[in-house]
Amino acid sequence: MIPKRNNAEGKPAARRACLLLAAAVLASCAAAGLWARDVPGKDGKPAPLPAERDNPTVRLIKRCMPAIVALRTFQPGGQPGLVNFAAGSGAVIHPAGYILTNDHVIKAVAGNVDRPQGLALFNNGSQYIFKILARLPQEDIAILKIETGHAIGFLPLGRSHDLVLGEPTLVIGNPNGLAHSVSTGIVSGLERSTSTDASYLPSVIQTTAPISGGSSGSPLINALGQLIGIITSQHSGQNLNFAITIDHIRRQFPRLINAENLNGFLLGIELDMLDPGARISRVLPDSPAAKKGLLAGDLVTGAGGWKISNGFEFQLALIGKSAGQELPLSILREGKKKTVQLKLAQLLSALPLDSPPGKPGGLRYQGYKGSWSHLPDFDKLKVAEEGIHKSVSIPAGLLETEGFGLRFRGFVRVPRTGIYTFYAGSDDGSRLLIGNRVIVENDGLHAYSESSGAIRLEAGFYPLTVTYFEATGDEKLSASWDGPSIKKQELPADALFSKEPAGKNTKAPAIPCRPVDE
Template sequence: MRYIALILALVAAPLSAQQVPQSSAEMQLSFVPVVKQAAPAVVNIYAKFMREVQSTPLQSDPFFERFFQNPSATPKPRVQNSLGSGVILSADGIVVSNYHVVGMATDIRVVLNDRREFTARVLLGDEQSDLAILKIDAPDPLPFLRLRDSDSVEVGELALAIGNPFGVGQTVSSGIVSGLARSGGSGGRGHGYFIQTDAPINPGNSGGALVDVAGQLIGVNTSILTRSGGSNGIGFAIPADLVAAFVAQSQEGHEGFGRPWAGINGQPLDTDMAATLGFDRSGGIIISGLHPVSPFLEAGLAVGDVILTVGGQSVNTPSEMIYRMSVAGLGAQADVLFSRQGKEQQVQVALIAAPDDPSRDQLTLPEKSLFPGLTLARINPAVLSELNLPLEAKGVAVIEVGNFAVRAGLRVGDVLMSLNGVTLSHPDQAAQVLSGEVRRIEMSVQRGAQRISMRFRG
């Protein structure tokens, strides 16, 4: 790559990040000092999982599954392995990795650059952000990376990706920061806000470090955008600021990440929409709906307002807004700048967790029920947030699906709106209709934006 020659003037202490090489000696510099500093804090992670699999692969085939529908069949547990990377963030053994690498693992081994090996435990994990905080206990202080302020990262900066691709051992690849504020482009993992890089990231790099030329952590590598399965130079890293928020909550004793709840529906205000609605510019998030207990509604915002900044930082997608709220943290107050009918206003919004009120009254249907093991809950803001349901969802939510209900086609996150003509608002109503005495069921289900009607006999 032609920019390799720039390297690395940036590593030399007397040079600033904005300078280019000034002499042949500067052009002969390499990444070696940065790698020597950062590589010892990047670890390999080996995780074991217990997966429940069907006795024959034909049971998961779209065509043949109909011939293997035996509700009483019990999936067999099998051990599966996961390979990835991690980054040590403190001398006492705090490690960050991806949730898809270690989440739900039964055994986690962390192997350091010097080949020392430790057993790790998960302190905090979050599938939505695809981050997990681990702890290893070592007799001596460990090498670690310092976190860099994510808002100071700029497009065009040189960056190194360090990890364990394909299990071949620790590897370093170079590139630049290709983009910032990338939302929802990571191939389905960790929906949110990402740093984009063209430093090659391959399977096994997940959870590894994206560092700058000063050896500071700017992001945790999470995924690539690819059609072939190989690296095409479009990789995504979770910003260090969000990693810092995870570490803080893990040290407070939380096992799951507490994410501030917005309670709004919104979409990016693009050029066409701005012209249609009479706005003089695009950018920001236009509010299309507000939950009755939304903190934004409490602060005075209304449908049709355009959110411009949160905490002094521009937001142009809902994912960016949630990222800014998450970095600020629960219990804080965020300054929100918005536009209403062309006039800008600023308010403070309380960053709160989604209220678990009214009580979800969660229950699991008994063995005598038509769907034993089906777990349902009354919908409240906390349930809406956990299952990523529409704000206007009404009914009872499916929390867990037993063997019988899954055969009927139900999924976690479905909303049961009515059963046999009974409009549902509480799990007790569903339990009564689905008692063992009922043999014919007509069910109305909301799944995302779809409404589905199901009819079957018990």
């Protein structure tokens, strides 16, 4: 059927009359002050809202909004000229342009090294190309970086250990691509668990604040304007919405940034990431920090020209550092200020062998009997069985049994210099070490889950240890890797050597350090 033609289209005179009438109505509305928010006050600014409307929630939204970004990613479509668009959200956590979001928001563009990975849009209309700085897929968190040329607003980081049911929550995100949409709710559940396509997430927050697709990565904000979680998933149609707790993100943040492993340097301090400041919790023996007299309990207030007020800022300050570089640290000890000049050492988890340690074909394993809730010290246990296994997996004789542990030891061949990511998947706990440095930590009682860790390695043959225990229920173990010219795959038998490294790996291995100028 042919549609009827619009009369105004066909009659220019009538159309002009309609436009004149509309203009007159608009003018009269403006004169009458029907749009109160546009009526300037005495100082030329919009008149303030009445107190009944300018409530605490409105003020909280105004305060937090400048730190929220709508994320847009673009991927080539299946046909020439088509582009696939995806939406997500993020929160600025540092004025230098560091953004916290979900890994699954940016996973599809993580491989875009030769073209922009996406855009971060602010509510004032400004937008910036973002770069993926760090990923931790199994925890579904990622850090992005934008270059603005100036300091920008950011959300202060709160704590989630003391949340109570019923306390108010605010979510600002990008549901279905509708940038900077706001929803409110309450904390409706604690210690929940959920999952995404890539990860199982225990101990998440449940909230009634409505979310939709595109809300992933949105900050969950408390009444103080503090970030207490990151929205990660929902159960469609049930108003069951979940956020990763900020305390969990705090604990995982050093592993997310992973500056020492990725850049091959050693500073030698660990921070209490739950502390409101940047307080040292451990100083590694014989490290640059130990040699300069740093102590557990010292409060770091500056690093490499950065002002440091919390553990997040300290980890970010280490990005881009390298062995041999000078790093000035300012600390506060018992109320007294002190500055030390550190020289970052070369990180040596192990010195690689130049020649093959025997013939490839697998790793030597030892089996143990026992009941544990965490990985035991295998050096103190009696070996129940041993042999050589071509892969890091459960030998056939132990399948469908309970209460046992395994330790695999040998060497792995690293074919070329670069950054390698190792993965350990297990039900229950597992751990993977290169030399005597823990690369993957996946300990504890849990269903099958996979953790990962990355490290820069020179080409050569490295000592490899994988430990595992099974309590009850299903049992499974796997170890994989990816790296230069290697797509993710199980560690192949032809890269594994069963000759045992000299010495023993302990539960809490010391990390060796060699000064750069030696």
